[in-house]
Amino acid sequence: MKKKKIMAVFLAVVMAVSLAGCGGTKNTGAGYVKDSDKGADGSTSADQGGADTLKEQEPVSLRFSWWGGDARHEATLAVIGQFEKEYPWITIEAEYSSQDGYNDKLMTQFASGTAPDIIQLETGAAPEYYEQGQLYNLSTTGIDFSSFDSDFLKNNGQFGSGSQYAIPTGQAGSAIVVNQDLAEKIGIDFTKPYDWNQLIEWGNQVQEYDPSLYLISGNLTSMTAFIMRTWSRQANGDAIISSDNKLNMTKQQFEECLTYVKALYDNKAAVPLSYMASYGTGNQDDPNWIAGKYVCNIGYTSTADVMQTANPDANYIAGNMPVMADAKSDGWFNDCPQYIGIYANSKHAEEAAMFLDYFFNNEDAAKTLGTVRSVPPTAKAQQIAQEAGSLNPLTKMCVEVSLRYNGISDSGKTTSAEVTAILEDAFESVAYGAKTPADEAEEVVSLLNDYLALQQ
Numbered sequence: 001m002k003k004k005k006i007m008a009v010f011l012a013v014v015m016a017v018s019l020a021g022c023g024g025t026k027n028t029g030a031g032y033v034k035d036s037d038k039g040a041d042g043s044t045s046a047d048q049g050g051a052d053t054l055k056e057q058e059p060v061s062l063r064f065s066w067w068g069g070d071a072r073h074e075a076t077l078a079v080i081g082q083f084e085k086e087y088p089w090i091t092i093e094a095e096y097s098s099q100d101g102y103n104d105k106l107m108t109q110f111a112s113g114t115a116p117d118i119i120q121l122e123t124g125a126a127p128e129y130y131e132q133g134q135l136y137n138l139s140t141t142g143i144d145f146s147s148f149d150s151d152f153l154k155n156n157g158q159f160g161s162g163s164q165y166a167i168p169t170g171q172a173g174s175a176i177v178v179n180q181d182l183a184e185k186i187g188i189d190f191t192k193p194y195d196w197n198q199l200i201e202w203g204n205q206v207q208e209y210d211p212s213l214y215l216i217s218g219n220l221t222s223m224t225a226f227i228m229r230t231w232s233r234q235a236n237g238d239a240i241i242s243s244d245n246k247l248n249m250t251k252q253q254f255e256e257c258l259t260y261v262k263a264l265y266d267n268k269a270a271v272p273l274s275y276m277a278s279y280g281t282g283n284q285d286d287p288n289w290i291a292g293k294y295v296c297n298i299g300y301t302s303t304a305d306v307m308q309t310a311n312p313d314a315n316y317i318a319g320n321m322p323v324m325a326d327a328k329s330d331g332w333f334n335d336c337p338q339y340i341g342i343y344a345n346s347k348h349a350e351e352a353a354m355f356l357d358y359f360f361n362n363e364d365a366a367k368t369l370g371t372v373r374s375v376p377p378t379a380k381a382q383q384i385a386q387e388a389g390s391l392n393p394l395t396k397m398c399v400e401v402s403l404r405y406n407g408i409s410d411s412g413k414t415t416s417a418e419v420t421a422i423l424e425d426a427f428e429s430v431a432y433g434a435k436t437p438a439d440e441a442e443e444v445v446s447l448l449n450d451y452l453a454l455q456q
Contacts, residue, residue: 062117062352063116064094065106065116067120068096069284072372075368076096076369078368086358090354098282103417104417110129116343117348119342120339123411124415126339127411128416130165135166137163138163138167138356141350148377157336166341167360169336169340171335171377171399172402173402173403174301174321175318176297176318177318179314180316186295188206192320195322195323200263202269203264203269204269207267214271216295216296218297218299219277220276220428222298222300228240229423230407232410233331233410234324235249236328238408240410240414247452254440254444259437262433273428283299285310290310291311300374305392318394330406332402334402334403367384367390368390369385423444
């Protein structure tokens with residue numbers, strides 16, 4: 001298993017370098033015309049004296065790919081239908097799935113030049129795609145960004161360029177969704193401040209109460225990000241890999257972190273990864289979660305409503321996050337759950353931009369989407385969703401909790417596909433008991449240094 005993952009890491013690195021070396025320049029694009037640029041009769045300088053009517057528009061077909069659960073799929077399909085009704089010459093082909101394997105498929109599509117026109121992007125992978133020139137410059141289009149907070153856009157989707165290459169779909173962060181009734185029965189309080197060791201103590205408390213129960217439900221992806229990446233942000237006040245390509249975490253720190261991971265599973269505080277693997281990233285499909293046999297789930301604000309829907313009879317709250325006693329930073333932060341962008345080589349970027357403008361600014365779209373991608377990214381959309389009753393209270397509570405912390409996003413090299421694979425492999429090996437924390441820490445540092453050597 002490890003050899004395959006390590007090989008995948010270096011293949012991905014080679015592909016990324018190859019793409020960058022093939023002249024993957026950032027597409028500056030050309031925008032469609034805003035309403036404000038039209039003349040009194042609705043025409044533009046480009047079509048004065050013979051504007052095409054709706055019936056004369058050439059048919060355009062776009063592909064839009066995203067991942068998510070059923071609620072997100074249904075809402076997104078509904079918005080596509082609304083858009084197609086308003087712009088009948090544009091057809092949008094929906095390509096949706098779960099998150100498992102989504103990024104790997106997208107990397108292959110980028111490499112072969114077959115990526116969809118409109119793409120939902122993982123926040124950790126998007127900076128790489130920007131550097132490879134795979135994303136269209138949205139600032140050159142007619143998309144109206146005026147309803148977004150400018151600082152929020154600067155920190156989410158510009159990648160230091162000063163132009164918008166991806167649009168944040170919402171406000172989000174890590175989240176602990178707590179079955180409050182079960183927590184209270186056992187005497188566990190997630191509303192108070194606590195450190196990492198408290199989770200192990202609570203795990204023992206749960207086992208003493210009922211050995212068939214667990215404190216924590218979490219898959220490999222969410223648990224690795226929740227523990228390993230946060231460990232560096234709290235211990236060092238910075239990401240595992242800094243913005244100037246330096247490795248911040250030492251071998252000793254990795255060993256301490258992985259020793260904690262081992263203790264978490266040895267003490268049965270967390271559901272065994274071997275069991276969770278059956279459900280991929282779909283924690284809501286686990287029958288034990290549905291049956292209310294876990295005190296909490298570790299995930300993201302964007303999945304809170306999905307976890308709630310899976311067991312609607314339980315009473316859920318958003319729990320506080322663990323912070324180490326001598327932390328240099330709270331570690332936790334609020335940014336966005338994912339991005340949506342346009343493929344740099346799309347043949348219909350103008351129409352794709354029209355759809356994104358509708359998706360993020362249209363009132364009907366805001367009502368329909370609600371919180372399927374966490375709390376909406378603009379105050380206007382939040383108000384519309386709240387008035388329409390589609391602003392999920394639990395999701396809103398999870399975002400409010402994440403806003404209490406002062407951590408800084410580690411999106412960049414730390415969240416790249418290659419580094420993520422290395423971290424997940426280390427986490428998995430220790431959680432399964434296949435390697436000791438000390439041996440795994442040494443290997444992680446070696447692999448990360450090899451990765452960084454290729455970034456020079």
